[in-house]
Amino acid sequence: MSIERVVVGSVEIRSVTDGIMPAHPSFLFSGVPPEMYQAALGDEITAEGNLPIKRGSFLVRGSGRTILVDTGIGDKNPQLPGGDLLSNLERLGVRPDEIDVVVNTHLHFDHVGWNCVRRNGAFVPTFPNAEYWIARKEWDFWTDPAILSEEGPHLRSDVLPLKDCSQLRLVDGESAVTPELTLLPTPGHTPGHCSLSISSAGEQAIILGDVAHHPLHLIRFWIAAVDELPRISRRTKRALAERLIAEQALVAGGHFTPDSFGRLVLIDGRRTWQPIKG
16 A cells, blocks of 8 residues: 655655646657557556656655645646645645745646635735745746746746745755755756755655656656756766665655655666555
8 A cells, every 4th residue: 555654764754646647658758669668667557548647745844844845736727637735735734824845846837836826816825934945047947038938827827926025045056954854956857956855863865856757767767758958867867866776765756656655776786666555
């Protein structure tokens, strides 16, 4: 049985989904021949030929702070499946005003959808007491006028409203969110993509963001069609895989379905994904 909660040292991590979406393997594994991904995926592929993947976020508690990593797709576009994040947080007894930090690993539409809500005709932060942590390189890329003209809707509703807000915190390089949590640059999927590294009581974990949508991205270093910088993405996957194995770190994958948590290990010299089961 899949588990939704792990503890790393004194840090608690909970998987909190905003819903499930179907994704075609050719989208997740760009340029990979169908016979290769079909053999690797087996019965994970549905009768319709898709993979179900979570629109996943993580609730992290440590050092007296409550951190939300990514905010899903939101509910602004009723044609897109999702929008369950706030209700799922409520089931955990967590109100929006209890979130201390929101970390956006990157600014794709399915990771910022609950950054803001419409109130009195304007978009305002959903989490009124939270700092919103975003890599400066990521912010600069997506708020460039040329990108805004192509990707406008979600940026205008869930990113730009933070621009002049005191809650926005733009960061450069590795940055400590708490003594146990560090924002870790992992570029490639997007130029300023970051993951969240956790180190507590001698135990390690990394919340990936979209370094990997599926464990195969860490095993084969295949890239997704939406990786903005494919060559850098592959390098990042390789380097992160080596680190995960060397540190025996727990992995938290927001899109991994059904198992959000696991470890990347070497067995007979081959990278292997070992999900954590209940």
